[in-house]
Every structure is written in C-alpha cells, then in structure tokens.
Amino acid sequence: MKAAEDIWRSGLMHRIIALLLVVSSLQAADPLPLFIEGYAGQRSIAQGEEIPIHVSTTAAKYEIEVARLGAVREVVWKKADVPGVAYPVPEDASANGCRWPESVRVPSTAAWKSGYYEVVFRAADAGGKWMQRGKRTAESSAWFIVRQAKPGTTSKILLQLCTNTYNAYNNWGGFSVYAYNSLSNNQGHRVSFERPGPSQFGRWELPFVQWAEKNGYALEFAANDDLEFRPELLTSYKLVLSVGHDEYWSTPMRDHLEDWIGKGGNVAFFSGNTCCWQVRAEDGGRAFTCCKQNYHLDPVYQSREFKTLSTLWSHHLLKRPENELTGVGFLWGGYRKSHGQFMTEPAEYEVHRPDHWIYAGTGLKRGDKFGGKDTIVGYECDGCELSWMDGLPFPTCKDGTPKSFEVLATCPVRWHPDDAEWYEKWESGRTGAACLGLYTRGGTVFTAGTTDWAHGLMGNDAVVMRVTRNVLERLAK
Incomplete structure (x- = not known):
C-alpha cells in the first residue's frame, strides 16, 4: 500500500493517465476504412440520354471514368473531384x-x-492524421448499356445482353437467387438492379463482341428487359443474338420475341442454360422475383394462375418449356466440365450432318469433332430428348422441341443430382446431350446449346469462327 502511495505522489500515475488519454485521442482519429461503390440508375439508355449514377464512399472526393468495352476499351467520359x-x-x-x-x-x-x-x-487518400499514414486507394465499377437512338441504323443485328442473369447471381447486400452465395445459405426470391455488383459480361459476351467487331460485324445492343419494355426495337432488326449465360426470362420478353420470330425474325442463341427460369419484373423493372424450386412460396402459386409462376419454364405446372423458343432446354441438357460432371473428357461437339449450310467451308465430315481445345461445350448446356436411327440423332419433340428442329452436333452432358432432386418429374441418373441445331417457324432460330461457345472465338478455333460467320451472314440478311 505504501509503494502505491509513493507512485501516486511521485506523479508517475499522472503521466500514465495522460499517456492513456493521448493514445485514446489518436485512436479516435484513426481513419475510416476507404471504400467506394456505386450503381447505374438504369440498365440501358439511348444515345444522347443521361444516365444517373449512385455512389457511396468514405472518400472526400473521387473520380468517375466511363468506357465502352468492345474490340478496344474506349474511354468516353471522365469527371474528377466529385464530392x-x-x-x-x-x-x-x-x-x-x-x-x-x-x-x-x-x-x-x-x-x-x-x-x-x-x-x-476511383478514390484515394493519405491515410490517418496521426497514424496509419500512407496512400490508400479504392476502386470498383458499375455498368450500363447504350442503345442505338435510331434502332437498326448501324446494324441489323441486335445483341440483347444477359442483364437478368447478372442480377440473379449478384449477392451484394447478402442475397442472390442462389443459396450457395447468399447469407447463411438462404437464397433470396427478389433481387434489385439498384445496388452495386459485378456483371458476367467479361466471361462470355465480351469475347464474342471483340471477335465480331474485329471481324467487321457491327452490333447494336440492348438489355434483356428491353425485350419486355421496348419490344418495338425488334422491328428494326433481322437477327437477335443471345450470347453466353442467358438464364432468366420474363413472360413479356418471351412473348414479344416469339411473336417476332413468327413474323419472320431470326434469332441465334450462342448461349446455354437459356430461358431456363421465369422471372417477373417488378417496380417498373427495377427488380425481379424468381422463387425457383420454392415456387410454392410464389403468390402466383396460390392463385393457381401459373402462366407467370417464377420457376423453371419447363416445369409441368407452367407447361411452356424453353424448347418451344430455343429448340432445346436444360432438362435434357446439363453440365460438362463443371459441377463434377465429365470433368476429364473433352468438351467438344461431334458433327452429325456435315452437309448443312452452317458447316459450309469447314471441311468437316460426319463424326468429326471440334471445339475441344477451347472447351466450347460447357459449363451449362441445353439439349432435347433424342431418338437415334442409323447413328443419327432426331428430336422426339415430346419435350416441346419444334418438329422442324435439326440436330447438327451433340455432346453428352449431365445434371448434378442436387440440382434435380426437387423436380418431381425428374428421371434420376439421366445423361442428356448438348445439342447444336436450328429450326424454322416463320423466322429461323439457331442454337449453339452451350454457354461457352464464345470461348472458341476467343481461342481462334477455325470451325467455331466459320460456323459463327455462316450464321451471322445468312440470318442477318
């Protein structure tokens, strides 16, 4: 006790308290973590229109740069010192x-x-006032689409980008429409476009756009839901493209495109897992709902009016398999080199009808295979129920595939069991086939039957490039 009193009287305790106060003051002045995030207020605008941008950041000032991504990255607008x-x-x-x-x-x-x-x-600062000094930087990105102000004036080909799929996988804020990347593995049923988050453009569509623009093919662009809210666009084009992972479609999107096909419009699906799930746009398109395997939670399910039920398009309650649009579907397709399916086998197509016009100039023969170098068959693929005669595949047309559909190439694919068990009409253990082919019903509809077709363009595969040219040049006229 005497020692403690001596320490106090000596003033040491006062100095200790003062030091603690200084440390506490410095800690209070520590800088906040530096971050910057934002999103565009619309999915698409026409040339000459303005796009609202929404940003949250701890930086006092930041910079915005806008660039078009294509054959080259072209910066079109910059602004510095934005508060x-x-x-x-x-x-x-x-x-x-x-x-x-x-x-x-x-x-x-x-x-x-x-x-x-x-x-x-982009944001930067010099760190804290008293400690944690040093330059800090933060960077993130958003996206939007510019439509042609006068549709069809630079191209008769419209590429509608898979913007619904971008939103479906975006888990910013905690939830996507998938359990695997959502908070506590609890998938969401409604997702908003009005939040930060990445797109999937760079994985699939960008390689296609780069190849097309480098090879002299002009394209005009739109968002998925422009097919829903601006269907008049279609009348200005000869060919509509879907590239990559075009998984989520609404009833109006599909109605408008199918009506256009019936009047002679052409579509090329250089995509897979296409039109797999139905979504319902809400709040003027600012969000959509997709209950997926939990369709019994959808208010539409309770009404028994299943036309807009937000589940698989091929679900027996909906009775509108995507095959009726694309010629193929995911129930007879599946995975290759993903989800543990066919991980060691080549991801390539086998040719069945080499005399068809899509193979013109390729020199292919029946039984030849192509695309394996760039694993073009994957990671999600669409097919149809097949019967085989004399070694050639024919659609049974029991699954909604049009009677005029020609199967021009196939590759075995399979669902993962965890994906199929909830679907009560599923045949356990079934192996399907990715199917490349086309049909005509008013207009002509081509499908590559795979998400990864554009990887063959990126890899300069001669057959993939020639088939793509043949499709574009024939269907865009």
Missing part, C-alpha cells in the same frame, strides 16, 4: 435496392456507340 458521401445500406438492399441519392448524371452523346459501358469509380 463523396457515405450512405447507409438498408437491410433489404438485395431485394429493394440501396435507395442512395443520385451522385452524378453522365451525359451521353450521339457519338457514343451502342454497347456495354463500364463505369469505374
């Missing part, structure tokens, strides 16, 4: 959006080419 504000994230941001105020409005011009535009946000 930064950090906004709270609503608990329901995944479903209902961030509701952040507009931070800046980007003016496009008639000179901006139709295409996919990347918005890059």
Whole structure:
C-alpha cells in the first residue's frame, strides 16, 4: 500500500493517465476504412440520354471514368473531384435496392456507340492524421448499356445482353437467387438492379463482341428487359443474338420475341442454360422475383394462375418449356466440365450432318469433332430428348422441341443430382446431350446449346469462327 502511495505522489500515475488519454485521442482519429461503390440508375439508355449514377464512399472526393468495352476499351467520359458521401445500406438492399441519392448524371452523346459501358469509380487518400499514414486507394465499377437512338441504323443485328442473369447471381447486400452465395445459405426470391455488383459480361459476351467487331460485324445492343419494355426495337432488326449465360426470362420478353420470330425474325442463341427460369419484373423493372424450386412460396402459386409462376419454364405446372423458343432446354441438357460432371473428357461437339449450310467451308465430315481445345461445350448446356436411327440423332419433340428442329452436333452432358432432386418429374441418373441445331417457324432460330461457345472465338478455333460467320451472314440478311 505504501509503494502505491509513493507512485501516486511521485506523479508517475499522472503521466500514465495522460499517456492513456493521448493514445485514446489518436485512436479516435484513426481513419475510416476507404471504400467506394456505386450503381447505374438504369440498365440501358439511348444515345444522347443521361444516365444517373449512385455512389457511396468514405472518400472526400473521387473520380468517375466511363468506357465502352468492345474490340478496344474506349474511354468516353471522365469527371474528377466529385464530392463523396457515405450512405447507409438498408437491410433489404438485395431485394429493394440501396435507395442512395443520385451522385452524378453522365451525359451521353450521339457519338457514343451502342454497347456495354463500364463505369469505374476511383478514390484515394493519405491515410490517418496521426497514424496509419500512407496512400490508400479504392476502386470498383458499375455498368450500363447504350442503345442505338435510331434502332437498326448501324446494324441489323441486335445483341440483347444477359442483364437478368447478372442480377440473379449478384449477392451484394447478402442475397442472390442462389443459396450457395447468399447469407447463411438462404437464397433470396427478389433481387434489385439498384445496388452495386459485378456483371458476367467479361466471361462470355465480351469475347464474342471483340471477335465480331474485329471481324467487321457491327452490333447494336440492348438489355434483356428491353425485350419486355421496348419490344418495338425488334422491328428494326433481322437477327437477335443471345450470347453466353442467358438464364432468366420474363413472360413479356418471351412473348414479344416469339411473336417476332413468327413474323419472320431470326434469332441465334450462342448461349446455354437459356430461358431456363421465369422471372417477373417488378417496380417498373427495377427488380425481379424468381422463387425457383420454392415456387410454392410464389403468390402466383396460390392463385393457381401459373402462366407467370417464377420457376423453371419447363416445369409441368407452367407447361411452356424453353424448347418451344430455343429448340432445346436444360432438362435434357446439363453440365460438362463443371459441377463434377465429365470433368476429364473433352468438351467438344461431334458433327452429325456435315452437309448443312452452317458447316459450309469447314471441311468437316460426319463424326468429326471440334471445339475441344477451347472447351466450347460447357459449363451449362441445353439439349432435347433424342431418338437415334442409323447413328443419327432426331428430336422426339415430346419435350416441346419444334418438329422442324435439326440436330447438327451433340455432346453428352449431365445434371448434378442436387440440382434435380426437387423436380418431381425428374428421371434420376439421366445423361442428356448438348445439342447444336436450328429450326424454322416463320423466322429461323439457331442454337449453339452451350454457354461457352464464345470461348472458341476467343481461342481462334477455325470451325467455331466459320460456323459463327455462316450464321451471322445468312440470318442477318
């Protein structure tokens, strides 16, 4: 006790308290973590329109750069020293959006080419005032699409990008429509476009766009839901493209495209897992609902009006398999080199009818295979129920595939059991086949039957390039 009193009287305790106060003050002045995130307020705009951008950041100021991604990356607009504000994230941001105020409005011009535009946000500071000093940087991105102001004036080919799929997989805020990447493995049923998050453009569509533009094919662009909200666009085109992973479609999207095909419009699905799930756009397209395997939770299920039930298009309650649109579907397709299926076998197509016009100039013979170098058959593929006669595949047409559908190439694929067990009409253990082919019903509809077709273009596969040319040049006239 005497020793403690001596320490106090000596003033040591006062110095200790003062030091603790200084440390506490310095800690209070530590800098906040540096972050910057944002999103575009619309999926697409026409040339000459403005696009609202919403940003949240701890930086006092930041920079925005807008660039078109195609054969080259072309920067079209920049703005520095934009005042930064950090906004709270609503608990329901995944479903209902961030509701952040507009931070800046980007003016496009008639000179901006139709295409996919990347918005890059960059922030930097010098760290803390008293400690944690040193330059810090943060960067993130958003995206939007510029449509041709006068559709069809630079191209008769419309590439509608898989923007619904981008949103479905986006788990920003905690939830996507998938359990595997959602908070506590609890999948969401409604997802908002009005939140930060990546797209899948770079994985599938960009390689196709780069190849097309480098080889002289002009394209005009739209978002998935432009087929729903701006169907008049279709009348200006000869050919509509789907590339990559075009998984989520609404009833109006499909109705409008099928009506256009019936009137002579052509479609090329250089995509797989296409039109697999039905979605319902809500809040004017700012969000959509997709209950998937939990379709019994969908209010539409309770009404017994199943036309817009947000589950598989091929579900027996919906009775509208995607085969009726694309010629093929996921129930008779599946995975290759993904989800543990056919992981060691080549991901290549076998040719069945080499005299067809899509193979013109390839020199292929029956039984030849192509695309294995670039694993073009994967990672998700569509097919149809087949019967085989004299070694050639024919669609049974029991699954909705049109009677005029010609199967031109196949490759075995399979579902993962975990994906199929919930579907009560499923045949356990079934192996299907990715099917490349086409049909004509008013217009002509081609399908590559695989998400990864564009990887063959990226790899300069001679057959993949020639087949793509044949399709574009014949169907865009």
